[in-house]
Amino acid sequence: MIELRQVSHRFGDHQVLRDVSVTLAERRVAVVGANGSGKSTFARLLNGLVVPDEGSVLVDGLDTRTEGKAVRRKVGFVFQDPDTQIVYPMVEEDIAFGLKNLKLDRAEIDRRVAAVLDRYGLAGHRSRPAHLLSGGQKQMLAICSVLVMEPAYVVFDEPTTLLDLRNKRMVMETVAGLPQAAVFVSHDLDLLGGFDRVLVFDGGRIVADDRPSAAISRYVELMA
């Protein structure tokens, strides 16, 4: 369970989140809202990439302010642009990077790298340079690098924005099949029908919190 208690945050003079309190316990939570409404900041709070100016964020009781490292182990984060996330030139090195930091032995790293590449259709690309992958394959590589760490939660920040329809579907099937709870920030409203809960952000506040159809109707009204 992830809990925000009276969270406010500003960047310089700009108040980005205003007194947000919410508890996330569902398997699939989506977050929508206008550009600049605070969605990415909210997403980054969930794994301690951003620590709030006021209030607190608790992940299974761990405070992101004091337990940042443990929180980042628990909460994987997928960015919009996989190029921000891919750090090593070769596919297998990129996937193995986090596992090496955990000081796992070579055989265990190999096993986990092979399993995740196989599961998500990248097994044939294991020894290829990452920059030769298509946009969709790069996003799947970024997702694999997160999933191989076996986080308890996965936060996706607009992971489908740069993808064509086929690759959007592939990412959505991946999200739907995850054993973990996921929080999914998106402007692609048509992808959110299967979610348990949708939060609508406006001006740094949650202004609707409902099932997909009701929340999306509210968002469409807001944008009219």
Ligand SMILES: Nc1ncnc2c1ncn2[C@@H]1O[C@H](COP(=O)(O)OP(=O)(O)OP(=O)(O)O)[C@@H](O)[C@H]1O
């Ligand atoms: N690191 C930062 N430094 C300064 N300002 C920032 C920073 N990150 C975000 N902001 C500003 O905070 C506001 C909210 O940004 P945020 O990225 O959370 O919005 P968003 O709802 O995700 O927007 P979008 O849909 O465009 O991605 C924006 O005005 C943005 O310019």
